[in-house]
Amino acid sequence: MDLAGVGAPIADLPFMVTLLNGLLRRVFLAVATLTVITVGRAMPVDGNGDWTGKPAPQFALHTLDGRSVTLSGFRGKVVLLNFWATWCAPCRVEMPWLVDFNNRYQRQGLEIVGVSVDDGDRDKVAAFVGARHVNYAIVLKDEAVSVAYGGLRFLPQTFFIGRDGKITKWTYGVRSKEDFEENIRQALGTAPPHT
DSSP: OBSTTSSOBGGGHHHHHHHHHHHHHHHHHHHHHHHHHHHHHHSOEEEOTTTTTSBOOOOEEEETTSOEEEGGGGTTSEEEEEEEOTTOHHHHHHHHHHHHHHHHHGGGTEEEEEEEOOOSOHHHHHHHHHHTTOOSEEEEOOHHHHHHTTTOOSSSEEEEEOTTSBEEEEEESOOOHHHHHHHHHHHHTOOOOOO
């Protein structure tokens, strides 16, 4: 027996209702998740509470050409540890700023390390950073680093690590270039430039 002329047997009706409910539930969850992620990325947050003053979690990650980079290798320098992804629009905004900051502050002891959280495709990441003329270290994340740095729920996420290896500040979401630079100057202990 057909149901209202649509060709679906009545016996299949409970299955179809269950299938439709599951599909609608997945769509709702996907939209809700994207909304939370988008709002989180659009709103910069200065997070000083849980991280400030604590030793930065150690890591050993690999660059795009396979070299090992460790946090302990930067002891005595200020490290800007920036977690990003090729698909993250706010990350794309920050990248040229980081290139500029690297040019201007590296001689004062700043090391910028960009941690790509993209899954898998090393060649895609290499092409992405090459097209943007990135001049600072790019490493590929592993799950242990993601967990050690709080799960990285929102991107970009940046940790400012002092010369003593302790976190001085962390933020997530896109911020103004001026705010970013002020955090770098504070970590380096330098005065603002003369205007």
